Amino acid sequence: MSGSFYSNSTFVAIVILAIVLLLIAALMVYVLRHITSILKDKSGAEVEPGFFERNIKPKMDSWNPTIVTLLVIGLLVVVGAGYGSAYMATEIGVQQGYSPDQPINFPHTKHAGAMGIDCQYCHTTAGKSKHASIPSANTCMNCHKGAQLRDNYGGKVSPELMKLYESVGFDPETSTYDPDAETYPLKWVRIHNLPDLAYFNHSQHVTVGNVECQTCHGPIEEMEKVEQFSTLQMGWCVNCHRQRGIDVKNNKYYEDVHKEMKANKEHYVTVAQNGGLECSKCHY
Amino acid sequence: MSNSENKYWRGIEELEANPATLENISNEFSDKLPMEEILGDTEELSSNRRDFLKFFGFSVSAVALAACNKTPVKYAMPYINKPEEVTPGHALYYATTCGVYNEGFPVMAKVREGRPIKLDGNPESPLSQGAVNAAGQASILSLYDTNRIPHPIVDGSEVEDWAEVDKKVDGILKGASGDVYIVSRTVTSPVLQASIQKFMDTHNAKHVIYDPISYSGIRGANKESFGADVIPSYNFDKADVIVSFGADFLGTWISPTRFTADYSKNRVPTPENPDMSKHYQIESLLSLTGTNADYRYSIPASKQGKYLVSLYNMLSGAGGDLELPGNALKQIASELLAAKGKALVVSGSNDKSEQVIVNAINDLLGSYGSTINFSASMNISHFDEAAFDSFVNNAGKAGAIVLLDANPVYSYHNGAKLAEAMKNVPVITTAMVVDESSNGAVVHAPNNHTLESWDVYQPMNGHYVTSQPVISKVFNTRSAAESLRTWAGEKVAMGEDQASHQWVADYLTNDLGADANKAFHDGFVEKSTERVSSSFAGSISAASSSIASSYTESAGFDLALYQKVGVLDGSSALNPWCHELPDPVTKVTYDNYVSISRHDAETNGWEQGDIVKVSGNGAEIDALPLLIQPGQARGVVGIALGYGRSVQTNADNDLVDLGKNAYTFVQSSSSGTSYLAQNVTIEKVDSGYEFAQTQTHHMIEGRDYLREATIDEYKKDNAVRNEHKFETVSLWSDYDYSKGHHWAMAIDMNACTGCGSCVVSCHIENNVPVVGRKEVRRRRDMHWLRIDRYYSFQTDADETASVRVGPSNVDQEFKKGEWSTMENELAGLDKNSASGDEDYGHYDNVKVVHQPVMCQHCDHAPCETVCPVLATTHSSEGLNQMTYNRCIGTKYCGNNCPYKVRRFNWFRYNKNSKFDYHFNNELGRMVLNPDVTVRSRGVMEKCSFCVQNIQMAKLNAKIENRKLEDGDAQTACAKACPSNAIVFGDRNDPNSRIAKMYKNDRSYKMLEEVGTDPSVLYLTKIRNRKEEVQHS
DSSP states (O other), X not given: OOOOOOOHHHHHHHHHHHHHHHHHHHHHHHHHHHHHHHHHHHTTOOOOXXXXXXXXXXXXXXXXXXXXXXXXXXXXXXXXXHHHXXXXXXXXXXXXXXXXXXXXXXXXXXXXXXXXXXXXXXXXXXXXXXXXXXXXXXXXXXXXXXXXXXXGGTXXXXXXXXXXXXXXXXXXXXXXXXXXXXXXXXXXXXXXXXXXXXXXXHHIIIIISOOOHHHHHOOGGGOSSOOOOSOOOHHHHHHHHHHOBOOOTTOGGGHHHHHHHHHTTOOOOBTIIIIITOGGGTOO | OOSSSOOOBSOHHHHTTOHHHHHHHHOTTOOOOOHHHHHOOSTTOOOOHHHHHHHHHHHHHHXXXXXXXXXXXXXXXXXSSOOTTOXXXXXEEEEEEEXXXXXXXXXXXXXXXXXXXXXXXXXXXXXXXXXXXHHHHHGGGGGGOTTSOOSOEETTEEOSOHHXXXXXXXXXXXXXXXXXXXXXXXXXXXXXXHHHHHHHHHHTOEEEEOOSSOOHHHHHHHHHHHSOOSEEEEOGGGOSEEEEESOOTTTTSSOHXXXXXXXXHTXXXXXXSOOOOEEEEEESSOOHHHHHOSEEEEOOGGGHHHHHHHHXXXXXXXXXXXXXXXXXXXXHHHHHHHTTTSEEEEEOOOOHHHHHHHHHHHHHTTOBTTTEEEEEEEOSOOOOHHHHHHHHHHGGGOSEEEEESOOHHHHSTTHHHHHHHHTTSOEEEOOSSOOTTTTTOSEEOOOOOXXXXXXXXXXXXXXXXXXXXXXXXXXXXXXXXXXXXXXXXXXXXXXXXXXXXXXXHHIIIIITOOOHHHHHHHSXXXXXXXXXXXXXXXXXXXXXXXXXXXXXXXXXXXXXXXXXXXXXXXXXXXXXXXXXXXXXXTOBXXXXXXXXXXXXXXXXXXXXXXXXXXXXXXXEEEEXXXXXXXXXXXXXXXXXXXXXXXXXXXXXXXXXXXXXXXXXXXXXXXXXXXXXXXXXXEEEEEOOOOOOBOTTSSXXXXXXXXXXXEHHXXXXXXXXXXOOOOOOOOSSOOOOTXXXXXXXXXXXXXTOOOOSHHHHHHHHHTTOOOOHHHHHHTTOOOOSSEEEEEEEEOOOHHHHHHHSSSOOOHHHHHHXXXXXXXXXXXXXXXXXXXXXXXXXXXXXXXXXXXXXXXOXXXXXXXXHXXXXXXXXXXXXXXXXXXOTTTOOOOOHHHHTOTTOOOEEOOSOGGGOTTSOSGGGSTTGGGGSXXXXXXXXXXXXEOOOSSHHHHHHHHHHHHHTTSOOOTTSSOOHHHXXXXXXXXXXXXXXXXXXXXXXXXHOTTEEETTGGGTOOOSEEEEOEEEOOSSOOOOO
16 A cells, blocks of 8 residues: 555656647647638738737847847756756666676676576575575585686686685695685675665565566676676666566465455466565565 | 543653643654754854855765765675575574573574674573563673773783783792682583682682672571572462562562563463462562552661561561551451462562561462472572672782682772772783773683673573574683683683583583583573472571661661662673663663652752762762652662773763762671661752653653553453544545555553563664663654653552552542643642642652553554655555655654654764764674664654564565464564563464454553554553542
């Protein structure tokens, strides 16, 4: 029952409709007046100058065309700039396309693309927790203890991979860990940042909602260097919540919702219909 | 509109219609903008167009520049080796202990990404029964205390390497010319005890126990009466008649969390079992326990023993010489005898003779084996005053003193003498902070925090509580047990407390025969205990003559020293949550004060806020403000212990130099430590102190918020006081909440004791800022959940006319019922002052109700309709949602809320050095709940029904492919409540506890007649009193 607003598109449609109706009304008035004046003209009666001819036309004749032109342009600029800055204000902090350099040039094209490794093999907690989490170094080492990528580097370990080995204290020559080595975590740059005021939970979307990773993160398997695919704006969240349905059939949690739907002979319920647009679903 | 004739008031200022208070009531956010403060002297202030342009230009460019700020780069650092059980974003719960009250209180620690962020009770242990009291909840912050010593200190300089510490200690011990002493608090850990023993054996050292609060009276009496030097377990759930002589067993006495849980089990009448226990409290100060009593009598503290002797004589058939007004003592005696085997008499006194009489009474009543249990005795204190006194006398000649978390210089009554003696002795300390005792120590070998340690405790005989670390060490510390064994020459494996773990596991396996892993998982091990026989062999005549001789008629005041629920014996003195928590009775935060009865204040011409000097018994406190406390006995003043700490601190906040140390008034004699000083003089030195007192904050103006009835009325009609159902007309089309969840809460006013555990729990769970004393004075406390404490005068003419010392024409005034405004109504109550009678007898005893109030999540919420930006809206699950990022801070919602539960965020408490509490340092921020937004200034905030927990519970159910069960979603307050007074759940689930509460005849909605349709139910308070509350 969170306030049922007009959606954006409805609002725009109403405005356009109103403008069109007004134009039609103005046109009709004009036509009517024109016909009456023609009729009067035909009947030989002296045509009385209209309101426009009497009051505005004489003044308009004395206007300086330069000033008028400048005024009109100025008005357009003000309106345009206002609209532009309002638009830009909503874009502040939007980092769509953000693609920073990472400590290791990790190619998703190879891992997710060419080799087709499941996303959740590395991002293990995406289905379990609010964070998808960046894999810990020991996950990388599951494969890279063996896969040392020497082919393209003349028998030497890939310099990018070397950064991983150094961080965990692994010696690729002997394939052993040095117990005395100083280990340190890799400092990855976070690409997808939500403000503190928004609560987002990966497992809700991945496990419960069956949303593909690519829906929000884009074609990660084709990204040599990961970039932010979506805007991560609230409108973007809300749109999806308005469109996507809930899989009520296969989750006992939604048993009551499912029964209700069957009773009403509905077959589709969106996240929004189930309260997915209410403020405290994401803001607390 | 009121449906009962009880007139409630929160403070004398309200009763007397103090104009300032009345103005505050109607203006919730009345503070003017502090323009003068900002602009300086307004006389010279003149602004003109140029100034305006300057400021305007500056602000525009400042905003423009600020907007140019680049989005900061954020990093994500994964584990190198992710621990298997850790899932980032998921909370883990570990059974461990917290160190408040009895060492080893069983708790469940909620841990996020390796940081404990919340303590809840261990539901399976009888000691906690799923709850922790306020101080226990708050104790988690001591882990993240910036005052902790980060490294060991040797000779005043910090060292990294513990080998240096050990070398130095070795040198000290080898060169010790006199006896080596270990001074510790009562040790309940067998592992630590073994380490102490080892140290003693090696260095021929002596172990002295020091506890700031002594229970030697009870132990001594039990030794004399039954040959058992123990503190027994008291079973308040098994008692039908409870008589407490000054024992604050719901607040601070022995094991309050457990007692509260037990006590409330027998305090809730149901249609099936409409009986409840009857609780008499006879005391001098109005304690938390006293506020919950059915009948309460105020007596001078020094006469308590004599009343006990009288009661004993009445019980044994001899007739006592002292009587309470209205022959109440006789009545108590007859009821106790009638409830033989189901009666319990306790006394809060530490006087052995008094406790002998208590034992004799309980023996007469057959309490032993039923309401008092010797076999499950409490190990909270083995303090032996005589031994400690002799230590103090010899301390100057000691070769070395090892302080094991004991702080006698602060809390010993002659701490100055001890400090003087210790000056010439090398002191080795394991204290976590540089406190009064460890100030001049040569070696600081800081101990781990309880939440960083492996340990096992035996707080109760047969009940072993395990402790496991829930965080890797915050600082370079070492467990005291490891330190002691190292110093005893044992080779101890260094590092992550492997040694401690081994010792604890060994003890669990070998000594207790338990599975160590299971014990750590469960958090405790139970062992059957031997039954201790108890045949009374004490000397009643000796005890009563000792009581008679210790009492002297004196012109001065009795000074009763007591502990506060938050600050306790002073161990929580550095914890801002404990100070921000309003005292359950006085509703004072932060301040330390002298409480006094209205009568005494008026006869001496003193006013609330006068600064007084208290002196007597060779001790003196030069200046403390005076607080007039209704219900306090005449001739008695009370001062809380635990203030006046001087701990080395780097914080600049209200906790520094707070109050005065009242331990100096503690009397030590051959019969033990006494927390009562007689013949004390009070002298006014100044006036005009303003308390940071919340009692008249957020007032609900004279409306019908409370309903109470007597047990007889309840038995006749389960719906008593709730007969009238209001018919409300709604302006809105009704929303159908019958689908999905509909969250609701019920608060049983019979179970609620007002202990404040929920307040602190909410404070921690929801990242509520600490605002400090100055802001509380301006009525800007931020607690989302407050407990309103209401007083009412006794209205039953037949019983209280004689109880009351003064004249009683209040009832007559009541019956007229002609007042139209609240001020007149309440002024009428205060008849004595109006008629010029200066006796104030009706203030000697008052009835009290505690009512927790949080956002009522009204289904027709008045706040929602007035918000201009739709920042507060309603959810389909019945929640009143607050969206901070939308809020522009008009405060309309707060003004339109009849329950006054909305709090305005005045400052950026997390980035403002004026609020130097845990929000403002890296370490303290570790306790923040990562699932809840830290609000910025300029927004409204309020109770969300812990929506983060609701959402998490729903998500877990979805992931586990099941329906949501009752109890999955819990609010922090419901979880923390020791008496299970708060029930939260989905009222659409017919099997839920909350759905049943809706069917309970006692349930009503606060301000139902306003038509807000709240989602919080209150259950009528039923008092086990005889009189009918008069109806209009």
